[in-house]
Structure formats: structure tokens, C-alpha cells
Amino acid sequence: MIKLTLSLQDAHAHLWHVRCEWTVLHDQEMQIIHLADWVPGSYMIRDFSRHIVSMQAAANNVAIDLLQLDKSRWQLAGHAGYYCVEYELYAFDLSVRASYLDGQYGFADGACWMPWLEHRQDEAYEVQVDLGIWGREQAWEIATTMRPVSENVFQAASYWEAIDHPITMGCLRTFDLNVLGLPHQVVISGASLAFDVDRLLADVEKICAAQIEMFGAAPFERYIFMLYVGDKVYGGLEHRSSTALMADRWCLPKLGAKERSDEYLQLLGLISHEYFHAWNVKAIKPAAFDPYELHHEQHTEQLWAFEGITSYYDDLILQRSGVMSTPQYLTQLAKTITRVEQGQGVLKQSLAQSSMDAWTKYYKQNENSANAITSYYQKGALAALVLDLYLRRETDGEFSLDDVMRALYRRYLQDGKGISEAQWRQLVCDVTGVNVQDLLHRIIDTTEVLPLAVLLNEFGLKLQRVAQPESQSAWVKALPAVAAQAATAFGAKYSMDATGMKITSVVSGGSAEQAGLAAGDVVIAMANLHIKQFDVIWSNLEVDDSIGVHYFRQGVLYQTQLHVQAALATTVLLHTEDEQLLSYWLPQWQ
Ligand SMILES: [Zn+2]
Structure with missing residues (x-):
């Protein structure tokens, strides 16, 4: 001892x-x-x-x-x-x-x-x-x-x-709940305001019950959600029978609120994500982590399956348990597709590479990351969606990714060992009777564009990419007509402060990069006007216009000409065309 x-x-x-x-x-x-x-x-x-x-x-x-x-x-x-x-x-x-x-x-x-x-x-x-x-x-x-x-x-x-x-x-403020006979606790620390405890506990119970029912059993006898609420904090880490969570205190459900706020839904998504890990990564785990070696990096191509699939299910479970409406879920999905596709990195790094390089690239991101890497969380979630829809289509709804997850858990219960990527892929084929080797090779090992539009269309959804601000990515009741005038793109992210526009990252090949602007530059004027009027200046520009830019780099003033490029159509809208078809994937249309 x-x-x-x-x-x-x-x-x-x-x-x-x-x-x-x-x-x-x-x-x-x-x-x-x-x-x-x-x-x-x-x-x-x-x-x-x-x-x-x-x-x-x-x-x-x-x-x-x-x-x-x-x-x-x-x-x-x-x-x-x-x-x-x-x-x-x-x-x-x-x-x-x-x-x-x-x-x-x-x-x-x-x-x-x-x-x-x-x-x-x-x-x-x-x-x-x-x-x-x-x-x-x-x-x-x-x-x-x-x-x-x-x-x-x-x-x-x-x-x-x-x-x-x-x-x-x-x-600590400790709240007990019982999920299908298993004791659970939500333990809150940090200074919270008064919040709707009943709603939180009811929602957590629904999420937990949906997951236990999906897998058929839980890998723990009791479970604790340890939630610290603070100011501008966010994160979660999974454990075998508990999870450590951090969230902004405003994320907790407000007393008297009729609807669940976006911030609260994000917290529920985090809770759902970490809980799902009790099965997927704590029980079912990559061969490379069996056992862990805690002095050195342990590289694996499999993080997409453990973080990506968990990310796919975190919001999906909210939809299935009725905590999130189907339009809300589809809006989250549209935003995820937009975020994955708008970075050039998705064309440079496969999911297998993204997983392998997690230690040095995903966890050590810099101003060029969007141009060079893709997220095994977000793109991994989309790969899981592709696999799920593909299995449902190929088996006329007899099998889905749920069956794969249950089989993986059964395998864990039998031998408790980690699973290799090759074993994982073969298990999908064996369980469903569908040969997915070629599909998985294309979506995991290559940078091919995921066949999302085709598969979503077979489940009643139209995916349309438009040249609009990312924030407009959503499920929509009606798709917009094609814009008469091409939208323009500055091609950089920035923050505004008293000194001017501070460039934080530039898009590979975009207007800003071609003008020679780089992360760290402080733009002070455009067209000889103070940069604080940027929104007005930019809204008057058209594709192929040229505009003078003054900026500081390392304390030295420079001038350049910026050639205005057209915005790429990377903002995704989803629209329901056939509710009947959609119900084969998302049964609870609301
Ligand atoms: Zn995770």
C-alpha cells in the first residue's frame, strides 16, 4: 500500500x-x-x-x-x-x-x-x-x-x-440526482449567482439517461460532475467516474427563463461531452494508451475517433434527449461545418495527421494554425456524422454508429484492452456488415472533402454554402436567393483598440496576405481614413478595388496597396427539404 x-x-x-x-x-x-x-x-x-x-x-x-x-x-x-x-x-x-x-x-x-x-x-x-x-x-x-x-x-x-x-x-454546493438507479452528483464551486437548479438537474439527468440507454450500461457505479464557475473560464477533462468542468457563471440557467440560452446549451454540451468519454476513451481506448506512459508524448492516429466521435455525440445527445431542439442542433452542425471548411488547414492535414500531431500542433497553435491544421474534434465530429449517415443509408436504417459504439463497449467489457485503428475499422465492418474500409481511408487518412452535402441530402437536408459572415451559419427556414453582388473578404482576423486594428492572423492567399499584412501589424488607416471607420470603408468596396493601407510593424510605418478579393462561399446553411427523410436520422423533429 x-x-x-x-x-x-x-x-x-x-x-x-x-x-x-x-x-x-x-x-x-x-x-x-x-x-x-x-x-x-x-x-x-x-x-x-x-x-x-x-x-x-x-x-x-x-x-x-x-x-x-x-x-x-x-x-x-x-x-x-x-x-x-x-x-x-x-x-x-x-x-x-x-x-x-x-x-x-x-x-x-x-x-x-x-x-x-x-x-x-x-x-x-x-x-x-x-x-x-x-x-x-x-x-x-x-x-x-x-x-x-x-x-x-x-x-x-x-x-x-x-x-x-x-x-x-x-x-461546495452539492446536488444529488438519480439516473436510472445510479447516484450522480453535481458539485458546484466558485461564486455563482442564483440559478435554476431544478432545470439544471433535470437536463443533466436526461443527458445521462440517454447515454446510459444508448450504451446499455454504465462503466461506473456513481458519477460526479465537478463544476467550477468563474469569470471567462471554460474547459472539461474526463475521468472514469467524474469530470472536472469550468464554465462562466453566466452559463448556468437563469431563474424564470423560458428558453435555454446559447451559453447554457454550451455548458450542457460540455457536460454531455465529458460524460460520453466515460465510455469513449476511458473504457474504450486507443491501443497507444494501454498503458499510459506519463513521461513522454504518446502519439496516436486515433484521437479523431475518441474526441471526434465524442464531439459528434455531445450535441446529438442533447437533441435526442429533447434538451436541444432539432433546428438548434442543425444550427450547431452548420456552424461546425463552416468552422472546419473555412480554414485552409483542412486541405493540408488529414484527421489521422491531426491526431498524430496533437501534441505539437493542436495543443501549440499559432497565428498560422487555421492555414495549416484541422481539428480532430470538429472535423472528427463531421467524419463521425459521415460514417453514421453512411451506415444508416447502406443498411436501410438497420445499423448506425450507435451499434458500433455499443460493440466497442462490449469488446472493452470482454477484454479491457485498448483497440488499434485497424481493429477499430474492422470492427465497424464486422458489426454492420458494411465494408467501410475505403470510406474510412478517404475521410480519415486523406484531405478529400467530406461527402457531407450528398449524405445530408439523402436524409432530407439541403446544404448550401454562401459568401456571408461566419456568424450567419445556421439552419434556415428558407434558403436565400443567390446574391446579385459578390461579397468581399479582407482575409484577416483582427482586434480593434485605441492604437488601431491589430492583425491576429491572415488567411492564406487572401487580400490581406497578398498586400503583405501579417499577424502583429497594426493598421492605422485605409484610403487615408482612420481605421476606426473600417466597417464603413470596407462596406463601400467592391471586388477588384484597390485601396491604400497604412500600418505599423515593429514600430515602423509602412504603406501598401490592398487588392480586394471576393469572399469564398464557406458559410454553411442547412435547410430541411424532407422531414420524413430527416426523421430516419433525427427522429424527434420539433
Ligand atoms: Zn473530449
């Missing part, structure tokens, strides 16, 4: 005190203690050891040397006896994949602070949380899905299980 104690050493200094104790029964050459460098589910090396402020070791209560081997491994003597390693850990990363501590709130993702002993990752862990004066005087509480054995003491069967149960603490 490895015994860990996490103490709130000084919440105002954002310091945990970690104590790790264990016994060595027989003399050995040496022991090595490790701390993870990344957390499963978030594919970036984070070097958690950089938060260790001080560290010491003792054997049989006598201080001993601790030899640091590299950034996250330390060596100790190996003779038999009782050992203890202690460290002070700085915790001030307010995110779902790190640890944070202040006078109001504490959160500890296991991988960030729990050490492991070499060759002893499969040993049981006992984890005690000592809240100190915050527990005694501030009435702090703890929430985690780790198995409790006494007050604030928990056990896990292994290191892997222990790190998959994050711990949240503070003055």
Missing part, C-alpha cells in the same frame, strides 16, 4: 504539502520515485515537477539523500524499511488539468501531484486529504469518486485508478 497525504499547507500561498509513505520488505539496489509530466486526456507535456518548491526524503525516520535523475524522477536507497518523501507543491493553475488552491477553492488532478514508485504502479493507494484550518474554521468539504474508507481518507486499487479520481474542495 502506498500512502499519500495531501495537506493544505497554506492556501493563501497556494501550497499543498504532499507526503508519500511506503514500506520496502526486502533490500534492493535502489528505488525510483516519479511524478507525471502530462495528464491523460490533455495531450501536452506540462512538466508538473516544475511546481515542486522543496522536497526531502527519510528512511526509518532518518533523513536520506534524494538523487534527482531528471526533471521528474528521483532515486533513493533501496534497503528494507519504512520510507517517506515529502514535497511542497505550488498550485495556482486554474484549469481542469492541473491543481489550484486559494482561500476559497481547491482542486487537485491526481496526475499533477500523486507520485508513483517504479514497478509499483499496480499497488493499492490510500489517499488522505488534510484540510487543516480550512476544514475546521471554513467548513470546507471534499468531493471525489475515489472509494472512501473513513472521513477524508480514500483508497484506490492502483496508481492508475488513484490519478483518475480528481479531488475538489471548498464550500
Whole structure:
């Protein structure tokens, strides 16, 4: 048994005190203690050891040397006896994949602070949380899905299980709900305003029930949604029986509101997404993650299947459970297609490459990312849609992606092993009787345009691409007539401030790039007019006009001519042409 104690050493200094104790029964050459460098589910090396402020070791209560081997491994003597390693850990990363501590709130993702002993990752862990004066005087509480054995003491069967149960603490507001007989909790921390608790719980219950019913069973006995609400925060990280979520406090449903706001629906989408991961990535997982190797990147071409398919189902489950109307769902879908297609990166990087390069490209985006990469989340969701509609069409509705997900879960229940991409593709063929090898090769391994328009049309939807602002992408009751005048495109993203228009990124081959503008430039005038009138200036331009631009780069004033290009028709509109056909995919037309 490895015994860990996490103490709130000084919440105002954002310091945990970690104590790790264990016994060595027989003399050995040496022991090595490790701390993870990344957390499963978030594919970036984070070097958690950089938060260790001080560290010491003792054997049989006598201080001993601790030899640091590299950034996250330390060596100790190996003779038999009782050992203890202690460290002070700085915790001030307010995110779902790190640890944070202040006078109001504490959160500890296991991988960030729990050490492991070499060759002893499969040993049981006992984890005690000592809240100190915050527990005694501030009435702090703890929430985690780790198995409790006494007050604030928990056990896990292994290191892997222990790190998959994050711990949240503070003055928590805990709401219980029962989903098909399984206890669930929504635990809220952070300062929230009064909100419609009943609506939140009712919606969460519908979402959870729809997912459990889809898979036939849940891979957990209880589940906790740990939701921190703050100011301009957003994110989620999946775990086997809980999820850490962060959202803006305005996302919570307002009291008395008749409709669910877009912000609230986004929060429900996040809840749905992380819950779905309990099956897809926590139970069913890529072969490359079996087991995890937490010192190095683990590259895999399969993230599209685990993040993309999860992204496909997150909103679809909202529609199926009646939390989101079909027009609202189709508007979200139209926006996703628009976002994926408007970047040139979708023509440069396949989904397999996007997955493989997650560590260095998706997680390390720069001003050129839209021109160079595609998202395995968003394009992966569209690939899942293509596969789902293709299976439904080829089998006259007998099989769908739901059957594939159920079969993947059954396979996991049988052997618990990770699945390779080749096995995954073969399983789809075996379960449905449809040979999808060529389709999957084209949509996953190449940059071919996805056959979305054709497939959606077979399910009663017309997909039209128009040269309009991205914000207008939506499901529409009527498609617009073709515009008489071609729309124009500046070809850059920017923000306006007192100094002018700051270019944040330029579109490959677009008007701004051809004029020589680059990210970081500050445009101050166009046609000799102050740039604050940009909207007016631009609305008077036509395709093929030429206009003078003054801008600063590195503090030096430059002038250029910008040739106005036509906007590409990349904004997607969806329109229902045949409700009967649509009902074969989305049965609950509203
Ligand atoms: Zn995800």
C-alpha cells in the first residue's frame, strides 16, 4: 500500500504539502520515485515537477539523500524499511488539468501531484486529504469518486485508478440526482449567482439517461460532475467516474427563463461531452494508451475517433434527449461545418495527421494554425456524422454508429484492452456488415472533402454554402436567393483598440496576405481614413478595388496597396427539404 497525504499547507500561498509513505520488505539496489509530466486526456507535456518548491526524503525516520535523475524522477536507497518523501507543491493553475488552491477553492488532478514508485504502479493507494484550518474554521468539504474508507481518507486499487479520481474542495454546493438507479452528483464551486437548479438537474439527468440507454450500461457505479464557475473560464477533462468542468457563471440557467440560452446549451454540451468519454476513451481506448506512459508524448492516429466521435455525440445527445431542439442542433452542425471548411488547414492535414500531431500542433497553435491544421474534434465530429449517415443509408436504417459504439463497449467489457485503428475499422465492418474500409481511408487518412452535402441530402437536408459572415451559419427556414453582388473578404482576423486594428492572423492567399499584412501589424488607416471607420470603408468596396493601407510593424510605418478579393462561399446553411427523410436520422423533429 502506498500512502499519500495531501495537506493544505497554506492556501493563501497556494501550497499543498504532499507526503508519500511506503514500506520496502526486502533490500534492493535502489528505488525510483516519479511524478507525471502530462495528464491523460490533455495531450501536452506540462512538466508538473516544475511546481515542486522543496522536497526531502527519510528512511526509518532518518533523513536520506534524494538523487534527482531528471526533471521528474528521483532515486533513493533501496534497503528494507519504512520510507517517506515529502514535497511542497505550488498550485495556482486554474484549469481542469492541473491543481489550484486559494482561500476559497481547491482542486487537485491526481496526475499533477500523486507520485508513483517504479514497478509499483499496480499497488493499492490510500489517499488522505488534510484540510487543516480550512476544514475546521471554513467548513470546507471534499468531493471525489475515489472509494472512501473513513472521513477524508480514500483508497484506490492502483496508481492508475488513484490519478483518475480528481479531488475538489471548498464550500461546495452539492446536488444529488438519480439516473436510472445510479447516484450522480453535481458539485458546484466558485461564486455563482442564483440559478435554476431544478432545470439544471433535470437536463443533466436526461443527458445521462440517454447515454446510459444508448450504451446499455454504465462503466461506473456513481458519477460526479465537478463544476467550477468563474469569470471567462471554460474547459472539461474526463475521468472514469467524474469530470472536472469550468464554465462562466453566466452559463448556468437563469431563474424564470423560458428558453435555454446559447451559453447554457454550451455548458450542457460540455457536460454531455465529458460524460460520453466515460465510455469513449476511458473504457474504450486507443491501443497507444494501454498503458499510459506519463513521461513522454504518446502519439496516436486515433484521437479523431475518441474526441471526434465524442464531439459528434455531445450535441446529438442533447437533441435526442429533447434538451436541444432539432433546428438548434442543425444550427450547431452548420456552424461546425463552416468552422472546419473555412480554414485552409483542412486541405493540408488529414484527421489521422491531426491526431498524430496533437501534441505539437493542436495543443501549440499559432497565428498560422487555421492555414495549416484541422481539428480532430470538429472535423472528427463531421467524419463521425459521415460514417453514421453512411451506415444508416447502406443498411436501410438497420445499423448506425450507435451499434458500433455499443460493440466497442462490449469488446472493452470482454477484454479491457485498448483497440488499434485497424481493429477499430474492422470492427465497424464486422458489426454492420458494411465494408467501410475505403470510406474510412478517404475521410480519415486523406484531405478529400467530406461527402457531407450528398449524405445530408439523402436524409432530407439541403446544404448550401454562401459568401456571408461566419456568424450567419445556421439552419434556415428558407434558403436565400443567390446574391446579385459578390461579397468581399479582407482575409484577416483582427482586434480593434485605441492604437488601431491589430492583425491576429491572415488567411492564406487572401487580400490581406497578398498586400503583405501579417499577424502583429497594426493598421492605422485605409484610403487615408482612420481605421476606426473600417466597417464603413470596407462596406463601400467592391471586388477588384484597390485601396491604400497604412500600418505599423515593429514600430515602423509602412504603406501598401490592398487588392480586394471576393469572399469564398464557406458559410454553411442547412435547410430541411424532407422531414420524413430527416426523421430516419433525427427522429424527434420539433
Ligand atoms: Zn473530449
